[in-house]
Amino acid sequence: MLLNEKTALITGAATGIGEAVARLFASEGARVFLLDRDAARNRSVAESIRSAGGWAQDFAGDVRRAAEIAPAVASAIEQFGQIAILINNAGIYPRQPFLGMAEEQWDEMQAVNLKSMFHCLQAALPHMVARRSGKVVNISSVTFHLGMGNMTHYVTSKGGVIGLTRSLAREMGEHNIHINCITPGAIKTESEARFVTDEQARQFMSSQSLQRRLLPLDVARVCLFLSSELSDGMTGQCLNVDGGWVMY
Ligand SMILES: NC(=O)c1ccc[n+]([C@@H]2O[C@H](COP(=O)([O-])OP(=O)(O)OC[C@H]3O[C@@H](n4cnc5c(N)ncnc54)[C@H](O)[C@@H]3O)[C@@H](O)[C@H]2O)c1
Numbered sequence: 001m002l003l004n005e006k007t008a009l010i011t012g013a014a015t016g017i018g019e020a021v022a023r024l025f026a027s028e029g030a031r032v033f034l035l036d037r038d039a040a041r042n043r044s045v046a047e048s049i050r051s052a053g054g055w056a057q058d059f060a061g062d063v064r065r066a067a068e069i070a071p072a073v074a075s076a077i078e079q080f081g082q083i084a085i086l087i088n089n090a091g092i093y094p095r096q097p098f099l100g101m102a103e104e105q106w107d108e109m110q111a112v113n114l115k116s117m118f119h120c121l122q123a124a125l126p127h128m129v130a131r132r133s134g135k136v137v138n139i140s141s142v143t144f145h146l147g148m149g150n151m152t153h154y155v156t157s158k159g160g161v162i163g164l165t166r167s168l169a170r171e172m173g174e175h176n177i178h179i180n181c182i183t184p185g186a187i188k189t190e191s192e193a194r195f196v197t198d199e200q201a202r203q204f205m206s207s208q209s210l211q212r213r214l215l216p217l218d219v220a221r222v223c224l225f226l227s228s229e230l231s232d233g234m235t236g237q238c239l240n241v242d243g244g245w246v247m248y
Pocket of ligand 1: 187
């Protein structure tokens with residue numbers, strides 16, 4: 001198993017990509033700490049992982065608030081003395097034309113998608129530095145490479161995630177901490193279905209090289225690679241998991 005006895009904190013673990021990461025990591029031997037503001041769904045994911053024989057603990061919390069992240073980190077340290085992996089995944093992606101955008105909508109997007117990572121990293125990194133070991137995966141979006149109308153607040157936040165990844169990777173390299181980033185393309189999740197019509201999904205697919213809808217597991221597998229020793233020679237990188245949509 002690739003993550004045997006490693007502790008992983010996963011944000012936004014109650015659904016979609018975060019849930020797939022939690023399930024895959026637990027099946028690879030990790031002890032997964034699930035943080036999500038949807039307490040009921042988060043709990044049911046943790047229960048389902050445990051009933052499949054994995055180790056999981058759920059925490060209800062809003063990643064915009066440091067005080068609501070702290071209990072999950074403290075619990076991992078208390079029980080296992082380590083946070084080996086941090087998956088910064090929680091995010092939102094409502095559409096909004098720029099000219100009608102309220103300042104609160106802009107701020108909310110930056111707070112959930114970007115500043116949340118500041119809070120989670122501030123909580124987890126000191127423990128990684130102390131052990132001279134750590135893997136961080138930040139979830140950005142391929143929309144940063146493409147640009148996307150009606151999503152300027154979202155695309156801006158996801159560009160910030162790439163900047164955060166690159167700068168922090170430079171700063172944390174001397175502590176043997178790996179900080180990488182994934183830019184998912186169009187991933188078939190419940191939330192995506194709320195914003196994307198079937199026709200739009202077909203258009204996205206026609207832009208891909210691979211002619212199938214990508215699933216949360218496709219992203220989770222690359223998170224696994226970036227969280228395991230298989231990627232020990234990489235930091236500050238950004239991997240597109242988009243079925244061959246953009247190619248950099
Ligand atoms: N689905 C896609 O096509 C796609 C594409 C590119 C990037 N992404 C990114 O991947 C990540 C996950 O997307 P998804 O499609 O799985 O979304 P999702 O809505 O299925 O899951 C997101 C989870 O984050 C949680 N969450 C949201 N705000 C939170 C907060 N303030 N505090 C704690 N938890 C919070 C939600 O409750 C939810 O469980 C996001 O960062 C998203 O921007 C998704």
